[in-house]
Amino acid sequence: xxxxxxxxxxxxxxxxxxxxxxxxxxxxxxxxxxxxxxxxxxxxxxxxxxxxxxxxxxxxxxxxxxxxxxxxxxxxxxxxxxxxxxxxxxxxxxxxxxxxxxxxxxxxxxxxxxxxxxxxxxxxxxxxxxxxxxxxxxxxxxxxxxxxxxxxxxxxxxxxxxxxxxxxxxxxxxxxxxxxxxxxxxxxxxxxxxxxxxxxxxxxxxxxxxxxxxxxxxxxxxxxxxxxxxxxxxxxxxxxxxxxxxxxxxxxxxxxxxxxxxxxxxxxxxxxxxxxxxxxxxxxxxxxxxxxxxxxxxxxxxxxxxxxxxxxxxxxxxxxxxxxxxxxxxxxxxxxxxxxxxxxxxxxxxxxxxxxxxxxxxxxxxxxxxxxxxxxxxxxxxxxxxxxxxxxxxxxxxxxxxxxxxxxxxxxxxxxxxxxxxxxxxxxxxxxxxxxxxxxxxxxxxxxxxxxxxxxxxxxxxxxxxxxxxxxxxxxxxxxxxxxxxxxxxxxxxxxxxxxxxxxxxxxxxxxxxxxxxxxxxxxxxxxxxxxxxxxxxxxxxxxxxxxxxxxxxxxxxxxxxxxxxxxxxxxxxxxxxxxxxxxxxxxxxxx
Numbered sequence: 001x002x003x004x005x006x007x008x009x010x011x012x013x014x015x016x017x018x019x020x021x022x023x024x025x026x027x028x029x030x031x032x033x034x035x036x037x038x039x040x041x042x043x044x045x046x047x048x049x050x051x052x053x054x055x056x057x058x059x060x061x062x063x064x065x066x067x068x069x070x071x072x073x074x075x076x077x078x079x080x081x082x083x084x085x086x087x088x089x090x091x092x093x094x095x096x097x098x099x100x101x102x103x104x105x106x107x108x109x110x111x112x113x114x115x116x117x118x119x120x121x122x123x124x125x126x127x128x129x130x131x132x133x134x135x136x137x138x139x140x141x142x143x144x145x146x147x148x149x150x151x152x153x154x155x156x157x158x159x160x161x162x163x164x165x166x167x168x169x170x171x172x173x174x175x176x177x178x179x180x181x182x183x184x185x186x187x188x189x190x191x192x193x194x195x196x197x198x199x200x201x202x203x204x205x206x207x208x209x210x211x212x213x214x215x216x217x218x219x220x221x222x223x224x225x226x227x228x229x230x231x232x233x234x235x236x237x238x239x240x241x242x243x244x245x246x247x248x249x250x251x252x253x254x255x256x257x258x259x260x261x262x263x264x265x266x267x268x269x270x271x272x273x274x275x276x277x278x279x280x281x282x283x284x285x286x287x288x289x290x291x292x293x294x295x296x297x298x299x300x301x302x303x304x305x306x307x308x309x310x311x312x313x314x315x316x317x318x319x320x321x322x323x324x325x326x327x328x329x330x331x332x333x334x335x336x337x338x339x340x341x342x343x344x345x346x347x348x349x350x351x352x353x354x355x356x357x358x359x360x361x362x363x364x365x366x367x368x369x370x371x372x373x374x375x376x377x378x379x380x381x382x383x384x385x386x387x388x389x390x391x392x393x394x395x396x397x398x399x400x401x402x403x404x405x406x407x408x409x410x411x412x413x414x415x416x417x418x419x420x421x422x423x424x425x426x427x428x429x430x431x432x433x434x435x436x437x438x439x440x441x442x443x444x445x446x447x448x449x450x451x452x453x454x455x456x457x458x459x460x461x462x463x464x465x466x467x468x469x470x471x472x473x474x475x476x477x478x479x480x481x482x483x484x485x486x487x488x489x490x491x492x493x494x495x496x497x498x499x500x501x502x503x504x505x506x507x508x509x510x511x512x513x514x515x516x517x518x519x520x521x522x523x524x525x526x527x528x529x530x531x532x533x534x535x536x537x538x539x540x541x542x543x544x545x546x547x548x549x550x551x552x553x554x555x556x557x558x559x560x561x562x563x564x565x566x567x568x569x570x571x572x573x574x575x576x577x578x579x580x581x582x583x584x585x586x587x588x589x590x591x592x
Contacts, residue, residue, distance in 0.1 A: 037074030072305030142230030205526035
């Protein structure tokens, strides 16, 4: 608006005896014109209203259909009939420097209808009308001026990679809605005319958001793409914000998962800092209305305006002084949603489902995936429960050292319960041609298993009056392992008279998706939690010793500036007895 001052508005004040001149009538026209332009800017913005489709008529010419648009200054651009233009005759063709041109239209006024004018001296004629028309022009697509939009308060953006030509930028709303879907946009831009291929692979960790598979991460793989100068390509990733999301949410790139190439040149990750966003309990429509509507007129005046409308990008093939139109790309168009089209838009939208509806099944998908056979089953006269237990061993343990699990509720109630633990591991099965899960109860050395499970011996202490048990593990040799995972099974005879035989903690446990991670100093990592035989619940993260880094409420750990092995305790907020441990090995990364 600053390029075309519309306000403060002043209109003519009429009174008896006022002498009216051409300046008064001009002011009258400007008042109503500026009011209309102001309303066009505020209510509709700029873009196409209808029509103006561009067709490749032949190798040298294009046809633009009739239509209407509003430019950035609020002026209406009307094409009352189709126009056919030879591309070489359009303004700007001679100055094109690339093979990709943008065809644009802009508002144009022209004085018409000359009439005889009295009292003009030697100038006897003046034009009696102003015709509001349009004109077409061409410009290089790579130099189409970008408009500064006041979106910085709505979107949080971070540059993942930047090279000589390509830039990869990830955008997410600063504020998201609990229980609703959100779209993360990755935009790849070629800033120069170089045509080298680009590829990006990385894993984004999203502690309070789920992908369609119910996972707390986002796998990005752009494949090998080649863009011309000024061209952009966007990748959309839909996620579900959990109902239990914390007020402050972190999104981090998993260390060592980042790979980006520009041609054969490896690109370094630009931003290691987590993206921080907020979660609120409002509907998206309410959030968007609030965010868009809070921009003041002064802030909107700071935003740039474009005095033309981009209709299409035209790809050319040049040979010497000749040219051929290779293709026409109309995806660069921007349309305005106007009330007169609402009915037709609703009719078309009925053929599509809402993205948020798709995600309403994610929670149940995750729960179904986590519910294995760890529950309580009453076969005959016996009650049986099973689950897993993790015992943190720490670093550089020595032969003979003993470690204990926390107190585990088996869920079969008080009384005599038999509990047995075994070593659970994965091993390649030649007959089945894939890794298979096995459990060994007793001495694994009898099976000659080449596995670290033979380095400990175990014992179980059953607490009959509490309905729980504790597992002890003693090392048979030195080890550097951090976590020992065991499978337990509890059996109790069913008397039929014990009302508490199936307790609340039956077979329930939690575990870190990745128990040990290697990080550089000041790098971040999200410790995702798996829930076994229980619904996902709120968990609490804490560091077991001071000076071992920082961990946020949603489980994003940031390594300290020093090297070492640091322990993170994770437990259910409302059930602290259900806990697990994770470890961060922090090393200073050497420059390559």
